[in-house]
Amino acid sequence: MKTLSKDFYERNPASVAKDLLGKVLARRVDSEVLSGKIVETEAYYGGNDPASRAYRGKKKFNALMFMSVGKTFIYMVHANWLLNIVAHPKDGVGAVLIRAVEPIEGIETMRNNRNVKRLRDLTNGPGKLTKALAVTKELNGIDVTERDSQIVVVEGREESFEVCSSHRIGVKVDLPQKLRFFIEGNKFVS
DNA sequence: AGGAAGATCTACT
DNA sequence: GTAGATCTTCCTA
Numbered sequence: 001m002k003t004l005s006k007d008f009y010e011r012n013p014a015s016v017a018k019d020l021l022g023k024v025l026a027r028r029v030d031s032e033v034l035s036g037k038i039v040e041t042e043a044y045y046g047g048n049d050p051a052s053r054a055y056r057g058k059k060k061f062n063a064l065m066f067m068s069v070g071k072t073f074i075y076m077v078h079a080n081w082l083l084n085i086v087a088h089p090k091d092g093v094g095a096v097l098i099r100a101v102e103p104i105e106g107i108e109t110m111r112n113n114r115n116v117k118r119l120r121d122l123t124n125g126p127g128k129l130t131k132a133l134a135v136t137k138e139l140n141g142i143d144v145t146e147r148d149s150q151i152v153v154v155e156g157r158e159e160s161f162e163v164c165s166s167h168r169i170g171v172k173v174d175l176p177q178k179l180r181f182f183i184e185g186n187k188f189v190s
Numbered sequence: 191a192g193g194a195a196g197a198t199c200t201a202c203t
Numbered sequence: 204g205t206a207g208a209t210c211t212t213c214c215t216a
Contacts, residue, residue, distance in 0.1 A: 042197075044197080052197090059213080060213095061212070061213075075197095075211085075212080076196090076210065076211045076212075077195090077196050077197060077198070077210090077211085077212095078195095078196060078197085078198040078199075078208095078209065078210080078211095079198075079199080079208080079209035079210045079211080080197095080198050080199070080209085080210085082197060082198090084197090097197065099197090125198070125199075126197070126198075127198050127199065128198090128199075137211090168197070169197075169198095170196090170197050170198070171197060172196090172197095
């Protein structure tokens, strides 16, 4: 399994968000691997983006968004952890929110973490997938390009799919651009 | 020390 | 489809 390079994340957040679709998010817990295909993402910018945590300047808790790309940026909203990956051009600010994945490995463990009946409900939302993959703030700031990390992003299978975009979800004040990307027709898109 | 807000989830109708 | 509940962080007094 090959992780994506740093260069991949050192680009416009919207491009990274789009290209992350179809890639595989893998979470290592002890010796077990939980993984899923990324099917839905959103791009967030910095100071100009009212929906971004980086809006109104750099703070202690969002410092990661200003720094090295390819790291996780995890934080809590509405009693749920949200998983982002820092991505932006050199000296920029931004991150990509992982909104949904399609379970591949470790489905039984995910079910234990989530306690839901339908497979569809396992990971079809930002807070759901973090719970299924046992992601908490403990994992904030780890490098997803290091193959030994507890969370990595690796190349998925070669396959073709339609990428669609729309406005972002749950955001009060959105930007004019469409910054949400998802795989057309996938059942795990929220 | 206290309060408000926030990129959501779940259950119920 | 809609309402209510959730928890952590940050900001102000």
